[in-house]
Structures are given as C-alpha cells and as structure tokens.
Amino acid sequence: xxxxxxxxxxxxxxxxxxxxxxxxxxxxxxxxxxxxxxxxxxxxxxxxxxxxxxxxxxxxxxxxxxxxxxxxxxxxxxxxxxxxxxxxxxxxxxxxxxxxxxxxxxxxxxxxxxxxxxxxxxxxxxxxxxxxxxxxxxxxxxxxxxxxxxxxxxxxxxxxxxxxxxxxxxxxxxxxxxxxxxxxxxxxxxxxxxxxxxxxxxxxxxxxxxxxxxxxxxxxxxxxxxxxxxxxxxxxxxxxxxxxxxxx
Numbered sequence: 001x002x003x004x005x006x007x008x009x010x011x012x013x014x015x016x017x018x019x020x021x022x023x024x025x026x027x028x029x030x031x032x033x034x035x036x037x038x039x040x041x042x043x044x045x046x047x048x049x050x051x052x053x054x055x056x057x058x059x060x061x062x063x064x065x066x067x068x069x070x071x072x073x074x075x076x077x078x079x080x081x082x083x084x085x086x087x088x089x090x091x092x093x094x095x096x097x098x099x100x101x102x103x104x105x106x107x108x109x110x111x112x113x114x115x116x117x118x119x120x121x122x123x124x125x126x127x128x129x130x131x132x133x134x135x136x137x138x139x140x141x142x143x144x145x146x147x148x149x150x151x152x153x154x155x156x157x158x159x160x161x162x163x164x165x166x167x168x169x170x171x172x173x174x175x176x177x178x179x180x181x182x183x184x185x186x187x188x189x190x191x192x193x194x195x196x197x198x199x200x201x202x203x204x205x206x207x208x209x210x211x212x213x214x215x216x217x218x219x220x221x222x223x224x225x226x227x228x229x230x231x232x233x234x235x236x237x238x239x240x241x242x243x244x245x246x247x248x
Contacts, residue, residue: 001098004221005213006037008088008205013045013071014239015231016089019223021074021238022230023093024151032227033219034094036212038205041082041089045069046170049077049144053248055172062169072245075144075155077131079171086161086192088204090114092154092212099152106145107131110154113214114141117207118158123196131156138191158208160201162192 011019016039026032044066048057050073057079058070068081082089092110100106111127118125118135125135133141143156193204223231238244 002033002217002219003094003213004033004035005209005218006035006039006222007209007220008038008040010040010042010084012043013041013047013069013082014235016041017047017071017073017239018231018234019227020091020093020153020155021234022223022227023091024148024153025230026224026227027093027095027151028149032224033221034098035091037091037093038208039089039091040084040087041069042084043067043069044084045071045082046079047071047073047082048079050074051076051248052079054246057172059170059172066166066170068170070245071239072247073144074148075146075153077142077144080142080157081167081170082157083161083163083166086159086163088158088160088201088208090156090158090208090212092152094152096147096150096152103145104129106152106154107143111141111143111156113211114156114158114208116211116214117204118193120207120211121193121197121199121204123193133158135191135196138189140191140193158204159190159192160204161194162190164190 023032023035046058063070107130108127111133114133115125115127123135125133128134131143132139141156141158143154145154
C-alpha cells in the first residue's frame, strides 16, 4: 500500500475541512490513496466540533474583530483556536482496514507519531488517553477521529506557540469553567513547543513527516483535479455555508 504525503500548505478554514472530506470520499470510492497531510490555517480560525453550539463556544464578535474565521468540523471534540503561525495541523485519512478498530489503540498509534517527533527534537512528551499529548504535564497536542463508510480520519494539532489572550478572545468559556479559574490557569494547563525548544518550523515538519511515514511506502503528492473539484463543492455546500456553521 502506497501512502500519499502532502507537504505543508496553508489553506483557509473551509478549504482545510473540505479537503479532508474530499479525500475521505475519494478513499470510499477507491479513487484517492491513503493520505497524510500537514497544513496551516490562513487566516487564523476557530474550528468547532460537529455537535457543539456555536453561540456557546465561540465569541463571534471577537473573531470578527481579529479577522478569525469560524468553521464547523465533521469530527467531534471541542472548539479549537488555530493560529496561523502558532500551529501545525495534521490529517491522516485511510481505509478503516488500515487502522486499528479499537479507538484508543488508533489514537495511541497516531498520536505516537507526534510524540516520536517531539522526542526527536529533544522534548519529553507522552501520550495521555484518550487523545492528548502532554509535555511537562501540560497539553501540547489534541486530536479528533471520525469513521464513516469504512473510511478513517484523524486530524490533530501541535502547538508551536501560544497566545492565551487571543485564544480566549475568540473562544467562550462556560460559567462552570470560569468558576474554576480556567482563564487564569490556562498557561498552567497548555504549553507550546516554543516553551521547550528553539527548533525551527521546518525542523518540526521534517520530524513529523519522518515519524508519520516510518514503515510506510510513501509517494509525495498533491491534490487531484477530482479532489479539488469535490473540495470546492464542499466549501460552497457545507464549510463556508452559514447554515452549516450555525446549525447548532
């Protein structure tokens, strides 16, 4: 089995999510190969989980003020702020028969690639179930999965840098979390690579690519015309569609 590796690229929020779905659809139809991609968000964006309430999770006024886009994912999980220069995002998309059917085992395997990359950079990291990676007891990476029509998708983030004030300007915090002092303790719970390493973004990407492709046959590639056509259709139909974004 030959995997396609798509090198790091920037896309806007809607296109990033549309490409993941377009590849998933292609794998379902046996027209796309299993794919690993690394990407960034330009402009910065907030992505919310499939079943989350937009008004409860996102400060839309703050997003508008800062030029931050908002997109609803097809995967579950919580709201995530994706800073243009502060994050690397990955997606791994494949036929379900190439991945463990055990959710925890799949998370451990794929998050393990991120852990391996961090360790290679001299950062002591470890996986914590169900889907977090910690450094010094603080979260540096999270991820989410979906399994539809025998196609597996996991995408996740690695924080390169952290702007807590900006994060909490665009994300809403529930009264319960506020009572627990979440904002004031955010820096005690979340960390970034910059706090532990002076590695360049290029070095980080090189180690991530090495870890994700170890033991696999790899072909460096890009998007097919069919995938781009499908992605553009999905941008219009779903990810840039206000009805989808404001569904809940």
